[in-house]
Amino acid sequence: MIYIFTSDFIFTKQTIEMALRVPKAPGFASMMKEGSKYTHGLEEAVYRNIGACKELCETTTSSFGPNGLNKMVINHIEKLFVTNDAASILREIDVVHPAAKILMLASDMQEKEIGDGTNYVILFGSKLLENAESLLRMGLSPSEITDGFNLALKKTLELLPTFEIKVNLTKENLRDNEPIVSKVLQTAIGSKLFGYHEFLGDLVTKACLTVTGSDSTSSFNVDNVRICKILGGGLFQSTMVPGMVLKREVESEITKVNQARIAVFSCPIDIQVTETKGTVLLKSADELLAFAKDEETSIETQIKALADAGINVIVSGGKVGEMALHFLNKYKIMAVRLQSKFDLRRVAKTIDAVVLPKLRAPTHGEIGACDSIFVDEIGDTHVIVFKHAKSRIATLILRGSTDQILDDCERAVDDAVNNFKALTRDTILLPGGGATEIELASKLSEYARTCPGIEQYAIQRYAETFEYIPKILAENSGVKSTEILAKLYVGHHDNPNLGFLIGQAKSETTQSNDITYETGDVKLSELYDLYITKKWAVLFATKAACTVLSVDEIICAKPAGGPKQKENKGWDNDD
């Protein structure tokens, strides 16, 4: 026990003083700096922490699943977000409660590790805590509960791969199984943008497979699938381009080149200058004329050398001087200027060129090639398109009527691309639509019954927590969750792949597509979840829940004022 006398609090409040006073009253609180908070014990710390996590979960629950609702979040710089992506909601609302923050960090980690399933982590973690609370009130100690949860986690990770739906998908044959890959990505998109999932899923699959190339062994980089958002049109007008699409205009007069031969420079296309300050020393008007002439010819020779090497497009990371531009036009070379050095590297990668640091004619190996480079007008936005069939970078041009829709769409595509990346790491597919969870719930309950110790209660609750997933899926769709759960449990005796399905069916009466909610075999309707996503989500959620449970004392320092500390990121990024 720690003694905290209420009088101490009053005392500290009265004496707003400088450091190290002569203390007059006993007790721990008087030892701390003014403004610190100290909470301790089950009632004060643990239950409150659980309460905070529950509240956090309530915000995100309604966004879970294909029929999850959107949230409107306005962040500290007054930017508006309309989304049902848990990761972005949480990032923007700036959680401060320490326990809720732990859960948020877990979801953050899921975002980094997999890039999908963030809401799953929050949901599962806080429902675990909710269940733990009732166990605590029953009289179990937090350490007994965490022991039980850890046992259950171990068992879950053992069980998960055994539910695999075998579709003969391996890391090597992803390219040959486009329909299956597409189905997997559709599940991911479906949970964010239901209705567009089939269209976008196919598009993203194509983009991802373009990028992977023929040798699936090399690692897949999420960065290679680019997104270019262009306002206007509808989502169904989105397209995929093998290569790069940049929202810029060309510098030169020439705007379209087929079978381009390209030189890429990281330096400006202009007269060379010394690092040290230079001064031109002129004595007469003749010298001035000669100098100007000299400069002209020097540029012309350089540009000519490029033209002679067969270059018809140059891409530059710096500015293109007016004089240089004149000669570029003269020699019919297209000039593209890029602001970002990353874009420059990506373009170089697309066309397989080497970025040159100095203005000189490139050697044969350094020249890039591209099927066609042209300026296009999409909506009222001008874009430069680098279209190259053999490109290792693909760009999705997303169309939509508002910025918010486009942003949301981008997040959905990001999730899908991340799912593809996860697929290149591990191709085990699990039944989706809550089928895995129901199966886990019943298997874990069986396991709990075989455990002799007090942990069995915790394991039992852990198993029940899995029920929430199909339950919330159903609730968010406006279907009676208890009915669905009962159906699922009954059905799972014969078919472990039974899940909650949201489908579209032709209706006889209305002659249009009606959305249906029912239970059914997810294997038949090809609703797949990734094993690896589930594995990490369950792992992170359980660890976070256990951490929250194992804390029984919280000491908060007085919140510091002033701006947040700047992180020293990119300290070496000066080139």
Added chain:
Amino acid sequence: MSAITTLNPKAESARQAQALAINISAARGLAEMLKTNLGPKGTMKMLVSGAGDIKITKDGNTLLHEMQVQHPTASLIARAATAQDDITGDGTTSIVLLIGELLKQADLYISEGLHPRIVAEGFELAKKEALQILDTLKISIKQDRETLIQIARTSLRTKLTMENADILTDIVVDAILAINEAGKPTDLNMVEIMEMQHRTEADSRLVRGIVLDHGGRHPSMPKALKNAYILTCNISLEYEKPEVNAGFFYKNTEERDRLVLSERKFIDDRVQKIVELKRKVCSGDDKDKTFVIINQKGIDPLSLDVLAKEGILALRRAKRRNMERLTLACGGEAMNSVENLTKECLGFAEDVYEHVLGEEKFTFVEGCKNPKSVTVLLKGSTKYILNQLKDALRDGLRSVTNAIEDGCVIPGGGAFEIVAHQALTQYKQQVKGRARLGVQAFAEALLIIPKAIAQNAGHDQQETIVKLQHEYVTSKIPVGIDITTGEAMEPKSLGIYDNYRVKKQLIHSSTSIATNLILVDEILRAGLSSLRPGGQ
């Protein structure tokens, strides 16, 4: 009103009984606070800093640091704990507990009218005796892996959960064994700790080499190399402006182009020298060898380009401390100029590769022959887990080094305290006068350690202590608590060892702090009369 207020009306004071009460209550309050953290079953505390960062810890020193203690007595104790941490790296929670308990026991006698000075004398006598008892309990050790693992495990399990502790135990011992050279003091700076926010704690490992927290600076540089020569250098490979204010004068473009070239020549020559060395060492029989440059200074894009063309991986702006470690890990020497570059200056590593994590890059230099500097790669999903691991790792490394330097250990699990209590109770009979009571108080106070361990593990304090004492008296073997059963166990057979110097330091400093505190009879604080009223 004390006399000081007539001298300085702004001064504050607390006198005699009140002063003592303040000190004792502060020490006890702090001890009660930290009590729950002691031992393998101690609970965690969550600290939220002013900026909202979360820290979850049970390390006494970290807690005292982060708690922002303001009470004068409490901060005195906190400083003693910091000293304990600086000297031994462990036992910080114990020292706070012991001071609190010593004061509590002393308070019993002082409230009965015993003069604090006499209690202090008793403490002094008891301390000397306790140190002698400590010496009799020494178990000398051999430097074999098995023993060191036991020592590391004992220390780590009190800081982390069981699973995490076991992961770190092997890492700690292997790290120490790698860098330890017989007869030389162990330099723990040679164990670099690198954190990576990635995956889970179970993926932490020992890298026999160096991990640098940045990567190659050129997109076309190789990402992974096998059998690489490593040039560790501190040579600027970028254009640096001269210190004097210089300028060029030229008349025509030809002159200017020449100046452009000459300006870079200086740097280009250096790069060329390195490239030549690379060509020399990576030719003939060593054709499949590769080359890595790790430079403390900068390398500019043009130089990088030249190096990239040669297939050289170049890292720039490496940290100063890593330069020293690099040469220790992979051999060679750190070069400060491009003159006299020979093959002998180069280090060697079997594997050099880049690992990208989000936006951060890490470069691993691994597979060094007989490295004298190693890196512990800590992984964890969140920052607070990484911090927790890092703090624990430091303590683990310290405890193993301590054991090696001491050449002996003490049976753990509260065994020393039980033995000392018994011995001191007997010793008491030889002490004449009232100082005997001080010895008695000291003996009782020692028991707080096994009591707290028992309580945190969910056992009855008194019952456990009685059991242990009985067991010790009958068997004469030092016994500690088995935290799972609450019964007596022999620490030696289970491999639970404490550091000798930790206990020694603990007895020393806790006694002196406690003595100081009970001898205080007035607390004064000079008022700052020059400031505005209220001191704001």
